[in-house]
Amino acid sequence: MSDERWRSLFSDYSNSSFIDLLRRESPHLVPGGAPTPLPEIEPVHGTTVLSVRFRDGVIMAGDRQATAGYQVASRRIEKIFKSDELSGVGIAGAAGPAMEMAKLFQTELEHYEKVEGENLSLDGKANRLSQMIRMNLPAAMQGLVVVPIFAGFDEKAGVGRLFKYDITGGRYEETNFDAQGSGSKDARDSLKKLWKRDMGRDEALRVALEALIDAADEDVGTGGPDLVRGIFPSVKTITRSGFGDVPEDEVRRVCEEILSERTRAGNGA
Amino acid sequence: MPLPYYVSPEQMMKDKAEYARKGIARGRSIVTLEYGEGILLVAENPSTLLHKISEIYDRIAFAGVGKYNEFENLRIAGIRHADVKGYSYSRGDVTAKALANAYSQALGNIFTQDIKPFEVEVLVAEVGDANGSKSEIYHILYDGTIEDERNYAAMGGQADEIRRFLKDHYREGMTLNDALQLGVRALTVTQNKTLTERDLEVAVLDRTKARRKFRRIPLEALSQLLGTAR
Numbered sequence: 001m002s003d004e005r006w007r008s009l010f011s012d013y014s015n016s017s018f019i020d021l022l023r024r025e026s027p028h029l030v031p032g033g034a035p036t037p038l039p040e041i042e043p044v045h046g047t048t049v050l051s052v053r054f055r056d057g058v059i060m061a062g063d064r065q066a067t068a069g070y071q072v073a074s075r076r077i078e079k080i081f082k083s084d085e086l087s088g089v090g091i092a093g094a095a096g097p098a099m100e101m102a103k104l105f106q107t108e109l110e111h112y113e114k115v116e117g118e119n120l121s122l123d124g125k126a127n128r129l130s131q132m133i134r135m136n137l138p139a140a141m142q143g144l145v146v147v148p149i150f151a152g153f154d155e156k157a158g159v160g161r162l163f164k165y166d167i168t169g170g171r172y173e174e175t176n177f178d179a180q181g182s183g184s185k186d187a188r189d190s191l192k193k194l195w196k197r198d199m200g201r202d203e204a205l206r207v208a209l210e211a212l213i214d215a216a217d218e219d220v221g222t223g224g225p226d227l228v229r230g231i232f233p234s235v236k237t238i239t240r241s242g243f244g245d246v247p248e249d250e251v252r253r254v255c256e257e258i259l260s261e262r263t264r265a266g267n268g269a
Numbered sequence: 270m271p272l273p274y275y276v277s278p279e280q281m282m283k284d285k286a287e288y289a290r291k292g293i294a295r296g297r298s299i300v301t302l303e304y305g306e307g308i309l310l311v312a313e314n315p316s317t318l319l320h321k322i323s324e325i326y327d328r329i330a331f332a333g334v335g336k337y338n339e340f341e342n343l344r345i346a347g348i349r350h351a352d353v354k355g356y357s358y359s360r361g362d363v364t365a366k367a368l369a370n371a372y373s374q375a376l377g378n379i380f381t382q383d384i385k386p387f388e389v390e391v392l393v394a395e396v397g398d399a400n401g402s403k404s405e406i407y408h409i410l411y412d413g414t415i416e417d418e419r420n421y422a423a424m425g426g427q428a429d430e431i432r433r434f435l436k437d438h439y440r441e442g443m444t445l446n447d448a449l450q451l452g453v454r455a456l457t458v459t460q461n462k463t464l465t466e467r468d469l470e471v472a473v474l475d476r477t478k479a480r481r482k483f484r485r486i487p488l489e490a491l492s493q494l495l496g497t498a499r
Contacts, residue, residue: 015345018352018356021349021352021353022353022356025349025353026353026357029356029357103356104356107352107355107356110352110481111348111349111352114323114324114325114348114352115345115348117320117323
């Protein structure tokens with residue numbers, strides 16, 4: 001009897017990949033398919049996300065505003081997604097494809113974990129995300145650009161790490177901090193001045209929020225703390241003990257502190 | 270060309286069933302119990318790497334007895350079914366019932382069409398919400414027979430004896446600790462030996478957990494749980 005039947009088992013390298021499964025079983029559900037010329041529409045854009053390394057891991061933060069052209073599309077969109085217990089992804093760019101990508105990425109990691117019985121390494125996860133961004137390249141050429149930040153806790157190395165991407169799927173590890181989206185330049189400038197080695201969680205939280213407030217100050221697309229509606233940036237921490245939310249009350253308190261200090265200083269910083 | 274021997278369909282099914290039952294009877298057993306906060310799965314399994322119990326989806330777990338490669342295949346097929354369904358609809362639309370039906374169809378087809386039937390039994394458990402929706406436990410046999418069980422289930426070589434034992438001793442709303450003690454006693458009811466934490470694979474579907482309810486109980490925690498009541 002021919003041994004074709006079992007040989008194929010060894011050449012099926014992607015047995016634990018959800019994306020490849022989806023491509024085989026339901027190709028119409030795979031995002032970033034054939035490019036179609038976009039008519040004159042304004043896709044909804046997420047604006048500023050950032051990630052900051054601190055002593056115990058990384059902090060990820062994002063403002064809550066999405067824009068369509070010069071209009072506010074949503075005031076309370078969530079841009080930081082948990083991808084698994086030890087990593088998260090912050091999305092910037094076209095909100096629809098970006099959220100789809102975050103959901104697919106999360107399923108991909110969970111699928112691998114369940115089939116294999118163990119987690120992908122942090123490098124493996126970062127690499128997988130870079131392939132997904134490359135899959136989106138045809139859509140990106142039509143204007144639906146998705147450029148996430150990926151950050152997580154590396155169990156082997158015992159440190160937090162963060163990665164940025166370009167639209168071709170290029171993956172670049174950043175050592176200390178990075179920001180992405182329309183307000184990213186202002187956020188990065190702010191982080192550059194404020195970031196210090198071995199910050200504790202509270203200090204890192206404050207640095208992240210300062211940077212987001214600066215981005216909102218300079219960039220029209222980025223939403224600042226909204227005291228009237230009670231909408232504040234969403235902030236997550238990723239440490240050895242997992243992915244956690246920073247409670248909204250705490251974010252509100254720190255935001256109010258920063259704003260009142262800036263008011264007192266009278267410089268608008 | 271020599272003619273194949275004629276075997277009556279009746280005889281063939283009987284032979285296949287006997288073959289599958291023998292294979293399953295050689296394996297060690299698994300019990301499942303509902304307790305106050307979820308569903309407990311206990312397997313006699315000295316290996317810490319080759320699992321008999323596994324997570325399928327947020328509130329769904331899988332357990333298999335019999336031939337490892339065969340139920341491992343079914344397990345992966347189940348994860349694929351659940352992940353594709355949850356991705357294309359919503360996470361809440363993935364149910365144990367649909368999965369158990371798929372297993373039943375697959376095992377039924379294999380049993381009637383292939384020369385060698387699968388020597389496995391599998392169990393699909395789904396934990397209910399805190400707001401009162403019921404937990405579900407499905408037990409699927411080598412020939413595709415599907416049963417929905419209440420409160421507890423047992424499968425493997427000594428399943429009948431274990432089920433009788435559980436019928437007499439099971440109480441509703443047990444703590445995890447009590448349920449675990451009962452599960453371990455049930456597994457040893459036909460054997461003259463005590464099982465330590467090293468012989469066991471234990472996992473729970475814990476409804477107090479956030480999204481993914483499945484949780485393995487690691488060795489240290491297990492020895493503590495077994496030790497406290499001793």
